[in-house]
Amino acid sequence: MSEFSVVVPVYKVEEYLSQCVESILAQTWTDFELILVDDGSPDGCPALCDAYAEKDPRIRVIHRENGGLAAARKTGLDAAKSEYVAFVDSDDWVLPNWLETVKGHIDANHRPDIVLFGHTRDIGPTRYPIGAAEGYYDKSRLEKEVYPYMICDNAAPSRKVPAFIWARVGKRQLLLDHYVEAASGVTLFEDVAMAYECMYYAGSMYITHEPLYVYRLREGSLLNAYRPRYFQEVQTCFQYLRRRMGGLEPAIDRQINGAYMGMVITAIATECAHGDSLSAAARNTGRAMRETGIPGELSFDGLPLYMKAFLVLLKCRLWPAAAALVRARMD
Numbered sequence: 001m002s003e004f005s006v007v008v009p010v011y012k013v014e015e016y017l018s019q020c021v022e023s024i025l026a027q028t029w030t031d032f033e034l035i036l037v038d039d040g041s042p043d044g045c046p047a048l049c050d051a052y053a054e055k056d057p058r059i060r061v062i063h064r065e066n067g068g069l070a071a072a073r074k075t076g077l078d079a080a081k082s083e084y085v086a087f088v089d090s091d092d093w094v095l096p097n098w099l100e101t102v103k104g105h106i107d108a109n110h111r112p113d114i115v116l117f118g119h120t121r122d123i124g125p126t127r128y129p130i131g132a133a134e135g136y137y138d139k140s141r142l143e144k145e146v147y148p149y150m151i152c153d154n155a156a157p158s159r160k161v162p163a164f165i166w167a168r169v170g171k172r173q174l175l176l177d178h179y180v181e182a183a184s185g186v187t188l189f190e191d192v193a194m195a196y197e198c199m200y201y202a203g204s205m206y207i208t209h210e211p212l213y214v215y216r217l218r219e220g221s222l223l224n225a226y227r228p229r230y231f232q233e234v235q236t237c238f239q240y241l242r243r244r245m246g247g248l249e250p251a252i253d254r255q256i257n258g259a260y261m262g263m264v265i266t267a268i269a270t271e272c273a274h275g276d277s278l279s280a281a282a283r284n285t286g287r288a289m290r291e292t293g294i295p296g297e298l299s300f301d302g303l304p305l306y307m308k309a310f311l312v313l314l315k316c317r318l319w320p321a322a323a324a325l326v327r328a329r330m331d
Helices: 017-025 045-055 069-079 098-108 139-145 172-178 190-201 230-245 250-274 278-292 305-315 319-330
Strands: 004-010 032-039 059-064 084-087 114-121 135-138 168-171 204-215
Touching: 004 017, 004 045, 004 069, 004 098, 017 032, 017 045, 032 045, 032 069, 045 059, 059 069, 069 084, 069 172, 069 190, 084 098, 084 172, 098 114, 098 204, 135 139, 139 204, 168 172, 172 190, 190 230, 230 250, 230 278, 250 278, 250 305, 250 319, 278 319, 305 319
Parallel strands: 004 032, 004 084, 032 059, 114 204
Antiparallel strands: 084 168, 114 168, 135 204
């Protein structure tokens, strides 16, 4: 059995797929299986996946009807045979020492349930902060140094631990036990819906700040594209997170509430950035707030002053003022 199963969901990335796959095949640690999950891609990706599988016996291809990113990742996870599973998005790539570095940390640190590592963006040298010191965390250290602020820390946002599923390697059973439920309706932010739950139930974790993964910023990606149902997707994610983690600890409840409020502000900012009209952004925001009832799901507990101001405006249905305040912060 291979040391790692690497799962790559594939959909409409013909331009980028070869760079992704080649970066995985170029790993200095060669003991892995690569599972390419063709999520009903309508371009040349299915044939490209099959061609790679013919050349390298470590590669398996799964063709399935389109079901979205979360479902494609779950298909690969179900098919994985290794103890540790890694996910790579098909428009990103990894550094040659990615798996070898992770393997070294696993062997030197009691085979932790999760190895969390750094990443860079393809545009500029910016690194995304991990929010916790490098090193090995047993359960006691996780409880003291990670759980109090892993989802959200309004006092020091840089201490938040990122939820990116591709910025970690985890034990397959842990991922299976806490993967986002198929019936949840979560189609975006599935990383958030499952990553923190996995960390909370992990027995141990190792963190390295070394950037081993390169995230590609492109206009057509899921997170960069305008989504008319953005508010509903945010709500679905955080309702799920509350069902799974709500009530575990007061600190976790406050973090979920703060992160939820932050994503609502991001959704309003998306509306403001989408068009030239502030009134249109306010109108769309108001429609979404009425349809979802999001303001009633948010509390003031633990929010910083500026978030409390936003929430007052939303609860009072002052949509134009809320949109104007977001636009002012954007400028």
